[in-house]
Amino acid sequence: MDISKLDQLIFHPWAVQSPRNVPAFVGGEGSFLVDHNGRRYLDFSSQLVFTNVGHQHPTVVSAIKEQADRLCTLAPTWANDVRGEAAKMIVDVAPAGLNHVMLTSGGTEAIEHATRMARVHTGRPKLLAAYRSYHGATTTSMHLTGDHRRWATDTGGAGVVHFFGPYLYRSAFDSSTPSEECERALAHLEQVIALEGPSTIAALVLESVIGGSGVIPPPPGYLEGVRELCTKHAIVYIADEVLVGFGRTGKWFGVDQARVSPDLLAFAKGVNSGYVPLGGVLVGDAIYDTFTQRPYPGGLTYAGHPLACAAAVGTLRAMHDEELVTSAARLGEDVLGPGLRALAEQHPSVGEVRGIGALWTLELVQDRMTREPLVPYAATGPSAAPMAALGATCLDRGLITFVFGNRINVAPPLNLNDAEAADGLAILDEVLSVADGYVT
Numbered sequence: 001m002d003i004s005k006l007d008q009l010i011f012h013p014w015a016v017q018s019p020r021n022v023p024a025f026v027g028g029e030g031s032f033l034v035d036h037n038g039r040r041y042l043d044f045s046s047q048l049v050f051t052n053v054g055h056q057h058p059t060v061v062s063a064i065k066e067q068a069d070r071l072c073t074l075a076p077t078w079a080n081d082v083r084g085e086a087a088k089m090i091v092d093v094a095p096a097g098l099n100h101v102m103l104t105s106g107g108t109e110a111i112e113h114a115t116r117m118a119r120v121h122t123g124r125p126k127l128l129a130a131y132r133s134y135h136g137a138t139t140t141s142m143h144l145t146g147d148h149r150r151w152a153t154d155t156g157g158a159g160v161v162h163f164f165g166p167y168l169y170r171s172a173f174d175s176s177t178p179s180e181e182c183e184r185a186l187a188h189l190e191q192v193i194a195l196e197g198p199s200t201i202a203a204l205v206l207e208s209v210i211g212g213s214g215v216i217p218p219p220p221g222y223l224e225g226v227r228e229l230c231t232k233h234a235i236v237y238i239a240d241e242v243l244v245g246f247g248r249t250g251k252w253f254g255v256d257q258a259r260v261s262p263d264l265l266a267f268a269k270g271v272n273s274g275y276v277p278l279g280g281v282l283v284g285d286a287i288y289d290t291f292t293q294r295p296y297p298g299g300l301t302y303a304g305h306p307l308a309c310a311a312a313v314g315t316l317r318a319m320h321d322e323e324l325v326t327s328a329a330r331l332g333e334d335v336l337g338p339g340l341r342a343l344a345e346q347h348p349s350v351g352e353v354r355g356i357g358a359l360w361t362l363e364l365v366q367d368r369m370t371r372e373p374l375v376p377y378a379a380t381g382p383s384a385a386p387m388a389a390l391g392a393t394c395l396d397r398g399l400i401t402f403v404f405g406n407r408i409n410v411a412p413p414l415n416l417n418d419a420e421a422a423d424g425l426a427i428l429d430e431v432l433s434v435a436d437g438y439v440t
C-alpha cells in the first residue's frame with residue numbers, strides 16, 4: 001500500500017489533521033536519511049535535535065540488537081545489568097553533585113518528575129520558568145513552556161510564574177551589551193523572586209541554552225547568577241538539558257559552559273540519540289537524601305527500559321571513542337559559526353546568527369534596522385507561509401532543517417563532516433536568496 005495513504009491513519013502532533021505532503025523515510029546512514037524512492041537527504045536537524053551520533057550508528061545498533069537477543073524488557077522493580085551500566089555512564093559525565101539518576105521514557109516526563117521532586121523536597125507550590133522556552137507537552141511541562149505552544153492548554157492553575165531571560169537581540173531590558181543584558185536579567189529575576197515570595201517557590205526551571213524557542217545561549221555570568229539566586233532562596237535549580245545535554249553545545253552539558261551544578265538536571269534525546277525513547281533526571285545529593293527518608297511518589301512502567309538503556313550505553317561509548325563532544329565544539333567554532341556568519345553577510349534577510357557547538361539558528365527579518373521578524377510571532381496559516389516556503393525549499397534541495405517561527409535552526413549530528421557541512425551551507429545560501437525576496 002502507498003505510504004502516504006497509510007500516513008493518513010496517523011493523528012499528527014502539533015498539526016491540523018489533513019493529508020500531508022512530506023517525504024516517507026525508510027532508511028538512513030550517518031547524517032543522511034533515505035526516502036522510499038532512494039533519494040538521500042542531508043539531515044541538518046538531527047530530527048528533533050536528537051540523533052547526536054547520526055543515523056544507524058553501528059555501535060548503537062549492535063548494542064540494541066545484543067540486548068534484544070538477551071532480554072527485551074523488564075519492569076523497573078528489578079535490578080538489571082544494562083540499566084545499571086547506562087546509569088553509571090550517565091553519572092560519570094554529569095556535573096558535580098548529581099550522583100543518582102531517575103530514568104523516564106522522554107523529556108517531558110523528566111520535567112514532570114524533576115518538578116515533582118522539587119515540590120515534595122521543598123514543600124513549596126510554585127515554579128518559575130522563562131518566557132521563550134519549551135519544556136514539553138504534558139501538563140506541568142506545557143504550563144512551564146514560555147512560548148505560544150502553551151496558550152491552547154494553559155489553565156493558569158499550575159503554579160507557574162514566567163520571567164524574562166536574557167535575549168540581547170530583542171532585549172526586554174533595553175540592553176546593548178551581553179554584560180548589561182546579564183546584569184539586568186538577573187536583577188529582574190531577583191525582583192520576580194522577591195515579589196512572588198521566595199518561600200512559595202519550589203523550583204526554577206531553565207534551559208541551559210534556549211533551544212526550540214530561539215536558540216539563545218545565555219550571556220557569560222547568567223547561569224552562575226541564577227545558581228546564586230536559587231541557593232540564596234533555597235529554590236531548587238532544575239536545568240532542562242533535554243535538547244542540549246550530551247554534547248550538543250560542545251561540552252557534555254550546557255551548564256558545563258558556565259561550570260555550574262544544578263540541583264536537578266532533566267535530560268533525554270542525546271543520551272541515546274533517540275534510537276529507543278529514553279529520558280531522565282540526574283538527582284543532586286540533597287534531594288536524593290530527602291527520598292532516603294520517605295518514598296518518592298511516582299514511577300513509570302517503562303522506566304529504564306533495557307533496549308533504551310542499551311542504546312544509551314552504545315551512544316555514550318561511541319561518543320567517548322569518537323570524541324564527539326570535542327567534535328561538536330569544533331563544528332561550532334571552525335565550521336558552522338563562521339559558515340553561517342558568512343552567509344549572513346551576503347543575505348539581508350538574516351537578522352542575527354546565534355549558536356554554540358552543533359546548535360545554531362538564522363533569525364530572519366523583513367528589515368535589519370527595525371528587526372521586524374520575517375513572519376509575526378506565533379504566526380500560523382497564511383501569515384506563516386514565507387517560512388513554510390523556505391522549509392519546503394530546503395527539502396526540495398535535499399536538506400532537512402528545523403524551521404520554527406522566524407528561524408531556520410541548524411542542529412546536525414555532532415559527527416557531521418566538513419564536506420557535508422559545506423554542502424548544507426551551500427543549500428542554505430540558495431534558500432536565503434529566496435528569503436531575501438521577503439525583505440522590505
Ligand SMILES: Cc1ncc(COP(=O)(O)O)c(C=O)c1O
Binds near residue numbers: 109241242
Ligand atoms: C528543552 C526541552 N525540554 C523538554 C522537551 C520535551 O521532550 P519530549 O518531547 O521528549 O517529551 C523538549 C523537546 O523538544 C525540549 O526541547
